[in-house]
Amino acid sequence: MQVFVIIPAAGLGTRMAQPGVAGHAPKQFLELGGQPILVRALNAFLHVSSIHHIYVAIRQSEIERVEAQLREHDVLTRVTVVEGGDTRQESVRNALKILPAADDDIVLVHDAVRPMIDPATIERTIEAVVRHQAAIVAVPAVDTIKHVERTADGAIITSTIPRERVVLAQTPQGFRCHILRRAVEEADADGFIGTDEASLAERIGIDVAVVLGSARNFKITQPGDLALAEFYLKQS
Numbered sequence: 493m494q495v496f497v498i499i500p501a502a503g504l505g506t507r508m509a510q511p512g513v514a515g516h517a518p519k520q521f522l523e524l525g526g527q528p529i530l531v532r533a534l535n536a537f538l539h540v541s542s543i544h545h546i547y548v549a550i551r552q553s554e555i556e557r558v559e560a561q562l563r564e565h566d567v568l569t570r571v572t573v574v575e576g577g578d579t580r581q582e583s584v585r586n587a588l589k590i591l592p593a594a595d596d597d598i599v600l601v602h603d604a605v606r607p608m609i610d611p612a613t614i615e616r617t618i619e620a621v622v623r624h625q626a627a628i629v630a631v632p633a634v635d636t637i638k639h640v641e642r643t644a645d646g647a648i649i650t651s652t653i654p655r656e657r658v659v660l661a662q663t664p665q666g667f668r669c670h671i672l673r674r675a676v677e678e679a680d681a682d683g684f685i686g687t688d689e690a691s692l693a694e695r696i697g698i699d700v701a702v703v704l705g706s707a708r709n710f711k712i713t714q715p716g717d718l719a720l721a722e723f724y725l726k727q728s
């Protein structure tokens with residue numbers, strides 16, 4: 493059994509844009525503690541010995557620049573760059589197309605913009621996939637979660653979701669390869685676009701297990717998030 497990783501890194505990172513500042517780099521290429529965010533995420537996976545190869549999906553116009561960056565940081569030996577798509581799902585699908593994985597091999601998908609992932613959590617995710625066929629990292633909800641209806645006058649609460657039944661999905665999200673391939677194929681055929689891979693598996697009836705993640709493994713989304721990640725780095 494081999495383990496492969498797909499890192500979709502073809503997002504534009506528009507929420508990272510600073511008002512009035514032109515030409516920001518997509519967030520996955522910004523530096524965190526002297527290393528590009530993407531390289532930091534890659535290094536966590538490269539520290540897990542059972543991982544065979546990593547596929548990173550990059551926007552066509554960025555491929556040359558990113559390959560040079562990965563070469564400079566000496567991480568290209570177990571990493572292949574593939575062209576990303578217009579949605580995260582398309583980026584994952586493009587990588588899946590060239591992945592030389594057998595049906596029972598494991599595929600982990602990880603957001604490029606979660607650089608604080610640690611090898612121990614990756615290993616626990618792989619173990620959970622071996623046991624359950626599909627598993628994702630998630631954290632319990634600490635806030636009370638509301639369902640809302642968006643109206644012209646703003647959001648109106650329609651109900652409260654019992655917090656003890658809610659977890660917040662992170663990545664990595666891991667699957668036996670045949671499950672992920674079928675989940676993506678069926679979503680594409682139905683015109684369904686999900687914001688994570690688990691949602692594609694859930695809709696075809698797969699039970700997806702949960703591995704406990706941590707607040708550190710957050711998604712760098714907004715400008716202040718880099719400072720928070722720097723803080724976590726200094727703590728470790």
Ligand code: C5P
Pocket residue numbers: 499500501502503504520549576577578579580581583584602603604605687711
């Ligand atoms: O936009 P969001 O925060 O959900 O992005 C999650 C991950 O998906 C990021 O690593 C981003 O680069 C990636 N992505 C992608 N292709 C897209 C959009 C997002 O690979 N078209």
